[in-house]
Amino acid sequence: EPEVTQTPSHQVTQMGQEVILRCVPISNHLYFYWYRQILGQKVEFLVSFYNNEISEKSEIFDDQFSVERPDGSNFTLKIRSTKLEDSAMYFCASSERDYQSYEQYFGPGTRLTVT
Amino acid sequence: LAKTTQPISMDSYEGQEVNITCSHNNIATNDYITWYQQFPSQGPRFIIQGYKTKVTNEVASLFIPADRKSSTLSLPRVSLSDTAVYYCLVGPLGNKLTFGGGTRVLVKP
Numbered sequence: 001e002p003e004v005t006q007t008p009s010h011q012v013t014q015m016g017q018e019v020i021l022r023c024v025p026i027s028n029h030l031y032f033y034w035y036r037q038i039l040g041q042k043v044e045f046l047v048s049f050y051n052n053e054i055s056e057k058s059e060i061f062d063d064q065f066s067v068e069r070p071d072g073s074n075f076t077l078k079i080r081s082t083k084l085e086d087s088a089m090y091f092c093a094s095s096e097r098d099y100q101s102y103e104q105y106f107g108p109g110t111r112l113t114v115t
Numbered sequence: 116l117a118k119t120t121q122p123i124s125m126d127s128y129e130g131q132e133v134n135i136t137c138s139h140n141n142i143a144t145n146d147y148i149t150w151y152q153q154f155p156s157q158g159p160r161f162i163i164q165g166y167k168t169k170v171t172n173e174v175a176s177l178f179i180p181a182d183r184k185s186s187t188l189s190l191p192r193v194s195l196s197d198t199a200v201y202y203c204l205v206g207p208l209g210n211k212l213t214f215g216g217g218t219r220v221l222v223k224p
Binding site for chain 2: 004042045048056058089091102105107111
């Protein structure tokens with residue numbers, strides 16, 4: 001069964017550093033998402049991406065965040081200057097989004113620890 | 116988006132049926148009801164989706180009454196590996212997912 005993959009599984013960084021989280025969505029999917037989950041809290045939507053542009057973003061997704069699909073397979077989330085409160089699990093998801101299903105496929109996540 | 120309310124936690128035993136009810140009183144006409152499952156330190160996983168009446172797949176059943184103001188996810192004969200958090204989501208198709216707190220289901224031996 002095809003799956004979404006994410007690297008690294010765990011990233012430790014110092015406050016103020018830039019991090020790039022990588023995702024490989026399912027190959028025939030066209031819609032891509034990033035979510036995050038702070039330990040013990042809800043899964044929160046960050047951004048959705050389609051046709052090489054952001055289609056929707058949340059208030060969490062401020063100027064410190066950016067997304068990119070640099071090639072035909074990868075989808076990245078960059079945090080320019082990390083803050084302690086960015087520590088969370090970051091999940092990438094993808095979907096075919098044929099308007100017949102709400103099904104998004106999530107990756108295993110990257111645990112980001114900002115010290 | 117419709118606000119959802121579901122129990123914080125439920126305990127069950129192996130082999131039992133687990134039913135989790137979600138309330139969504141202000142569901143809109145174009146909203147669908149979707150359930151996701153999340154194991155610790157993993158991403159959520161789609162379980163089932165429906166609009167009205169009953170939907171069944173190999174994993175679960177979803178019961179939606181005529182007024183659509185609530186829905187019940189039914190997990191038949193649970194095993195220890197079904198211990199997870201179950202989320203009820205309500206919204207239009209093809210949209211971002213908005214997760215609530217979910218229901219933490221603990222299956223005991």
